[in-house]
Amino acid sequence: xxxxxxxxxxxxxxxxxxxxxxxxxxxxxxxxxxxxxxxxxxxxxxxxxxxxxxxxxxxxxxxxxxxxxxxxxxxxxxxxxxxxxxxxxxxxxxxxxxxxxxxxxxxxxxxxxxxxxxxxxxxxxxxxxxxxxxxxxxxxxxxxxxxxxxxxxxxxxxxxxxxxxxxxxxxxxxxxxxxxxxxxxxxxxxxxxxxxxxxxxxxxxxxxxxxxxxxxxxxxxxxxxxxxxxxxxxxxxxxxxxxxxxxxxxxxxxxxxxxxxxxxxxxxxxxxxxxxxxxxxxxxxxxxxxxxxxxxxxxxxxxxxxxxxxxxxxxxxxxxxxxxxx
Amino acid sequence: xxxxxxxxxxxxxxxxxxxxxxxxxxxxxxxxxxxxxxxxxxxxxxxxxxxxxxxxxxxxxxxxxxxxxxxxxxxxxxxxxxxxxxxxxxxxxxxxxxxxxxxxxxxxxxxxxxxxxxxxxxxxxxxxxxxxxxxxxxxxxxxxxxxxxxxxxxxxxxxxxxxxxxxxxxxxxxxxxxxxxxxxxxxxxxxxxxxxxxxxxxxxxxxxxxxxxxxxxxxxxxxxxxxxxxxxxxxxxxxxxxxxxxxxxxxxxxxxxxxxxxxxxxxxxxxxxxxxxxxxxxxxxxxxxxxxxxxxxxxxxxxxxxxxxxxxxxxxxxxxxxxxxx
DNA sequence: CTGAAAGCGCTTACAG
DNA sequence: CTGAAAGCGCTTACAG
Numbered sequence: 001x002x003x004x005x006x007x008x009x010x011x012x013x014x015x016x017x018x019x020x021x022x023x024x025x026x027x028x029x030x031x032x033x034x035x036x037x038x039x040x041x042x043x044x045x046x047x048x049x050x051x052x053x054x055x056x057x058x059x060x061x062x063x064x065x066x067x068x069x070x071x072x073x074x075x076x077x078x079x080x081x082x083x084x085x086x087x088x089x090x091x092x093x094x095x096x097x098x099x100x101x102x103x104x105x106x107x108x109x110x111x112x113x114x115x116x117x118x119x120x121x122x123x124x125x126x127x128x129x130x131x132x133x134x135x136x137x138x139x140x141x142x143x144x145x146x147x148x149x150x151x152x153x154x155x156x157x158x159x160x161x162x163x164x165x166x167x168x169x170x171x172x173x174x175x176x177x178x179x180x181x182x183x184x185x186x187x188x189x190x191x192x193x194x195x196x197x198x199x200x201x202x203x204x205x206x207x208x209x210x211x212x213x214x215x216x217x218x219x220x221x222x223x224x225x226x227x228x229x230x231x232x233x234x235x236x237x238x239x240x241x242x243x244x245x246x247x248x249x250x251x252x253x254x255x256x257x258x259x260x261x262x263x264x265x266x267x268x269x270x271x272x273x274x275x276x277x278x279x280x281x282x283x284x285x286x287x288x289x290x291x292x293x294x295x296x297x298x299x300x301x302x303x304x305x306x307x308x309x310x311x312x313x314x315x316x317x318x319x320x321x322x323x324x325x326x
Numbered sequence: 327x328x329x330x331x332x333x334x335x336x337x338x339x340x341x342x343x344x345x346x347x348x349x350x351x352x353x354x355x356x357x358x359x360x361x362x363x364x365x366x367x368x369x370x371x372x373x374x375x376x377x378x379x380x381x382x383x384x385x386x387x388x389x390x391x392x393x394x395x396x397x398x399x400x401x402x403x404x405x406x407x408x409x410x411x412x413x414x415x416x417x418x419x420x421x422x423x424x425x426x427x428x429x430x431x432x433x434x435x436x437x438x439x440x441x442x443x444x445x446x447x448x449x450x451x452x453x454x455x456x457x458x459x460x461x462x463x464x465x466x467x468x469x470x471x472x473x474x475x476x477x478x479x480x481x482x483x484x485x486x487x488x489x490x491x492x493x494x495x496x497x498x499x500x501x502x503x504x505x506x507x508x509x510x511x512x513x514x515x516x517x518x519x520x521x522x523x524x525x526x527x528x529x530x531x532x533x534x535x536x537x538x539x540x541x542x543x544x545x546x547x548x549x550x551x552x553x554x555x556x557x558x559x560x561x562x563x564x565x566x567x568x569x570x571x572x573x574x575x576x577x578x579x580x581x582x583x584x585x586x587x588x589x590x591x592x593x594x595x596x597x598x599x600x601x602x603x604x605x606x607x608x609x610x611x612x613x614x615x616x617x618x619x620x621x622x623x624x625x626x627x628x629x630x631x632x633x634x635x636x637x638x639x640x641x642x643x644x645x646x647x648x649x650x651x652x
Numbered sequence: 653c654t655g656a657a658a659g660c661g662c663t664t665a666c667a668g
Numbered sequence: 669c670t671g672a673a674a675g676c677g678c679t680t681a682c683a684g
Contacts, residue, residue, distance in 0.1 A: 008654080008655090009654065009655050009656080010655090010677090010678075010679090011654070011655060011656080011679080011680085012653090012654060012655080013678095014678065014679055014680085015653095015654085015679090017678095018679080020679085020680085021653075021654090022653070023653070023654080024653060024654085027653090027654085041430070041434050042434075042677085042678075043434060043436070043676090043677055043678070044434060044435050045371060045374045045375050045380065045435060045436050045676085045677080045678090046375055046660090046676070046677035046678040046679090047677080047678055047679075048371045048660090048678090049371050049372055049375050049659095049660045049661065049662085049676085049677080049678070049679090050659075050660050050677075050678040050679040050680080051660085051678070051679050051680080052660080052679090053679095054371065056435075063400065064390075064396060064399050064400050064403060064415075065393075065396035065397050065399065065400040065613075066396070067391075067393060067396075070390060070391035070392070070393075070396050071391045073390050073391065074389065074390050074391040074417075077390060077416075077417060086414065086416070086431060086435070087415075088412065088414055089390075089413075089415055090403075090412070091400075091403060104367075105412060108367050108368075108369065108370060109370050109371060109382075109412070110369070110371050215596070215599070215600040219600075244597075244600050245600055247602060248600050248602055248604070251602050251603070270541070271570075271597050273541070274541040274545070274570050274571055274574050275602075276573060276574055276577050276601075276602040277577070278574070287391075334670080334671090335670065335671050335672080336661090336662075336663090336671090337663080337664085337670070337671060337672080338669090338670060338671080339662095340662065340663055340664085341663090341669095341670085343662095344663080346663085346664085347669075347670085348669065349669070349670080350669060350670085353669090353670085368661085368662075369660090369661055369662070371660090371661080371662090372660070372661035372662040372663090372676090373661080373662055373663075374662090374676090375660085375661080375662070375663090375675095375676045375677070375678085376661075376662040376663040376664080376675075376676050377662070377663050377664080377676085378663090378676080379663095
């Protein structure tokens with residue numbers, strides 16, 4: 001070890017580097033100076049082998065190129081980096097076997113912790129991983145030792161989106177649902193129904209169209225809706241991407257937004273703001289979600305109990321919704 | 327080493343694992359069986375320390391949440407994973423000092439290679455890194471030993487975009503430029519000018535507006551253009567994001583696309599297809615760019631000379647452009 | 653507070 | 669073709 005060449009034993013240097021024990025000021029200074037002089041940078045690989053820590057945390061995401069998760073990864077990266085950890089991102093592509101494989105790769109690289117963003121892995125698989133290393137899961141509610149979970153209140157989001165439409169005077173509100181395999185899609189739908197109920201509007205199942213969280217899915221859904229000839233004056237799409245697809249479908253058939261139908265999305269990703277017309281939506285700070293997840297991981301890593309939580313969703317009124325004219 | 331417990335020496339096992347030398351069939355089988363029986367998974371951390379290989383490659387990107395780079399990262403990940411390597415993504419945020427720091431972090435983790443996506447690092451810095459480890463840089467042309475560079479033909483892209491507009495009969499074509507710090511922005515502009523020249527249309531510098539590759543920048547640019555009261559019937563924006571911002575600016579002022587002005591973008595990222603109206607643009611397969619970069623890295627790693635290249639950009643005609651009416 | 657020693661899990665010359 | 673040995677760059681009990 002290089003720094004040894006500058007006075008003391010390797011053990012002492014190691015202790016200083018890690019703050020593992022108190023060291024006399026004299027040697028402290030000597031070592032600091034030597035480190036500076038030599039431009040010494042500890043080798044994380046060796047540290048990992050010897051100490052069992054790699055200062056890296058594995059992050060299982062679904063698609064690294066998704067606009068939604070991209071934001072979250074950004075939040076994770078910023079936070080982890082500050083603490084000297086490096087995130088290692090792997091993709092599961094919404095496929096259980098791939099997710100497992102990706103996590104195995106992470107484990108074999110001895111990451112210190114695991115952050116899981118959504119996915120199809122059963123809860124119990126996640127709980128099992130938590131036995132091996134600190135784990136934070138985003139988008140589900142579950143508990144176990146060394147496992148922390150974090151999620152938005154999607155039902156509340158669905159509720160305020162629909163309430164906004166109700167307040168605008170709409171009572172024939174179609175809903176384009178998200179992929180039912182996602183917990184959050186179900187919660188958003190529950191919020192929609194709850195708002196209807198609170199407003200005394202009868203729930204009409206024919207106004208609910210299945211979707212898949214993609215633009216193409218939103219386009220398809222709106223086409224089906226239009227072909228059904230059911231009357232409606234507003235659409236709540238379970239995410240922005242579907243709302244954007246729906247907007248295109250409406251444009252194609254010369255249905256004007258918001259003059260003929262009001263449209264609200266969910267997420268408030270970047271494209272919502274520049275949609276034509278700019279999309280009214282429910283804001284969730286996905287970046288914040290990532291950074292809170294990382295903070296929780298850092299807590300877990302130092303043996304503390306995480307207290308991270310997410311701000312409630314809020315409505316962002318833009319130009320795709322308006323009061324219904326009578 | 328666990329597998330030793332099953333017959334031979336650790337060296338032999340290592341050799342089998344790495345294909346480093348020929349081993350007698352008998353031991354080969356014995357070891358294979360033992361590996362299988364014990365469910366042995368080699369520890370990449372230890373391999374890295376001992377052998378100097380970590381089976382990881384560092385990827386410097388600018389913003390992990392960018393729609394453009396997200397696609398590229400996806401391509402890199404898919405290709406590297408197939409070969410047993412894992413990518414480690416770090417962000418430089420278009421900031422030279424951060425880029426350097428990020429690369430240092432990668433080096434200290436002993437990545438086997440480095441893929442650099444754009445950025446502000448001077449070419450010579452990149453060439454210096456190439457002396458330390460195999461490097462592939464995307465989006466610049468430069469050469470050095472163990473350095474491979476790869477990029478789209480942005481000038482050709484700018485050319486075909488503008489030619490398309492010319493063929494539609496436009497001769498007052500505005501150009502919203504990209505961030506001049508990007509080489510590709512300059513090349514796209516050169517393509518624009520070349521097309522004008524080939525068509526015998528005089529270049530009018532007042533029709534060129536500075537932009538920054540963001541939607542907000544496109545919106546601003548179009549406002550400036552409209553306020554200038556200069557006549558124009560078409561706009562070529564140097565990327566899709568600015569085109570989308572421009573479309574919103576036009577919509578706000580009741581200028582119809584494509585009836586009043588034709589609009590073309592560049593990149594063909596996902597949102598272009600669902601813009602209103604769907605955006606005519608120049609397609610570059612960013613995913614392909616990532617996967618070719620990864621393939622080139624794999625070549626470098628095995629000591630071969632990379633031969634990766636990118637398909638030429640192509641025009642994707644959609645609904646935002648139309649023949650000018652006389 | 654601080655060394656000397658052993659060891660993390662592998663790989664790679666070095667000798668057969 | 670195959671072992672024994674040394675070593676990658678650190679950390680962590682173990683003794684002072």
